[in-house]
Amino acid sequence: xxxxxxxxxxxxxxxxSLRLSCAASGSIFSITVMGWYRQAPGKERELVASITSxxxxxxxxxxxxxxxxSRDNAKNTVxxxxxxxxxxxxAVYLCNVLVVRNGMNxxxxxxxxxxxx
Numbered sequence: 001x002x003x004x005x006x007x008x009x010x011x012x013x014x015x016x017s018l019r020l021s022c023a024a025s026g027s028i029f030s031i032t033v034m035g036w037y038r039q040a041p042g043k044e045r046e047l048v049a050s051i052t053s054x055x056x057x058x059x060x061x062x063x064x065x066x067x068x069x070s071r072d073n074a075k076n077t078v079x080x081x082x083x084x085x086x087x088x089x090x091a092v093y094l095c096n097v098l099v100v101r102n103g104m105n106x107x108x109x110x111x112x113x114x115x116x117x
Contacts, residue, residue, distance in 0.1 A: 002097060002106040003106075004024050004106055004107060005023050005025075005108060006021070006022045006093065006095045006109070006110060008020040008111060009093060009111030009112045009113045010114070011114045011115075011116065012113070012114070012115055013117050014085060014086050014087060014116075015086075016085050016115070017083045017084075017085065018082045018085065019079060020082065020093055020095075021078075021080075022036075022108055023075075024077070024078075024106075031053050031099075031101065032052075032053055032097050033052050033100065034051055034071050034078040034095070034096070034097050035048070035051065035078070035095075035098070036069065036080045036093055036094070037093070037094045038089075038092065038113075039091055039094070039110075043091070046060060047060060048060050049063065049069035049080060050069065051069045055071075057069055062088070066084045067080060067082050068083075080093070082113070086115060087116060088115075089115050090113060090114050090115045091112075091113060092110040093113055094107055094108055094110040095108035096108075
């Protein structure tokens with residue numbers, strides 16, 4: 001199995017920035033899409049951003065222009081740079097890896113981001 005470990009969450013003031021990182025254990029030999037989801041209290045889980053093995057990115061409209069996703073295929077990591085944070089960004093952020101070959105999804109346990117003054 002693949003294990004994902006997130007880091008970088010915490011408390012930040014509105015307008016501030018955080019960088020989340022996710023490390024996948026072992027080598028990933030197949031084509032994958034790596035992404036970040038988030039779930040806020042009372043809200044459905046939503047895809048924040050994703051990136052393919054080839055570097056193609058996709059962003060939720062709510063974060064477009066503020067967040068940047070990147071990955072390092074050699075290190076099996078994916079990061080999310082979050083700028084201009086607002087209280088609506090408060091959520092548990094979860095790392096996800098989708099194996100394109102068979103549709104398997106792997107999830108991290110999540111890291112809490114709290115945006116508050």
